[in-house]
Amino acid sequence: MSYLVFDIGGTNSRVALTDDFVTLENIKSFATPKSFKAGLAALTKVIDEMKPTTPITAMAGGIRGMLMEDKSGIENDGILSGWARQPLKSLLHKTYNVPVYLENDTALAGLGEAVYGAGKGMDIIAYHTVSTGVGGVKIERGQIDDATSGFEPGHQVLDIDRTILGDDITPTLENLVSGTGLEARVGMKPKEIPQEDTVWDELAEYLAQGLRNTTLYWSPEVIVLGGSMIQGDPKIPIEAVRKYTVEVLDGFVECPFITVGTLNDEAGLYGAMAYLQQKEGK
Secondary structure, X not given: OEEEEEEEOOOEEEEEEEOOOOOOEEEEEEEOOOEHHHHHHHHHHHHXXXXXXXXXXXXXXXXXXXXXXXXXXXXXXXXXXEOEOOOHHHHHHHHHOOOEEEEEXXXXXXXXXXXXXOOOXXXXXXXXXXXXXXXXXXXXXXXXXXXXXXXXXXXXXXXXXXXXXXXXXXXXXXXXXXXXXXXXXXXXXXXXXXXXXXXXXXXXXXXXXXXXXXXXXXXXOEEEEEOXXXXXXXXXXXXXXXXXXXXXXXXXXXXXXXXXXXXXXXXXXXXXXXXXXXXXXX
């Protein structure tokens, strides 16, 4: 039997097959259209071209944004606004007549790192992606932790007195350390800023404040970091993140191990594979 997994991101989307829930095969990628109609057409085109050796029996995938309560699509998203309130899950089910499972893309990337990547073997993992935005998820014993409306650690307010971002920008972790936030603040794309610029060390210090809250709220054994601002070139230095997180915790609790994800762009696909295996009871 073949199983299909997908990962719909704000810039690019990926699709892959698995028949053993261990390895991914025939990974394909395409630019994510901003309109839902074009996006669904692009996704189904890639799926139809994959031609698995055995029929697809179920599929699972992640998509950026806050999911609707029934996990049939996304409620809203700043980038994929054209996908909001659209019945992605039911249309895929109607087209392929197989069970379809949908989850937030960051949650699945975290699950992928917990089951197959940098958090493998740990019971409680916190995952944060730092890229265009900032997202996160808590994984407990190989399962996405229960939540009423998902996890949005990027929207926690840190700069309460607004000394860094001023009065017109909400002082969230996302606005402080994301690529979008950095570009808005300094007028340059992150990739244009040399690694030796002091801004990267400043970002590490800001991120550490967020990870302090992660540690106190979720009490993880390990914090896994992913996304272009962590894994790209240039990037926020992980050594500085560790140092500043230890400092801001100030011995109140022990700092968890902080590391970089190992699955890179395929983390969401691996997470979808783990999620599908759990849902199908394989």
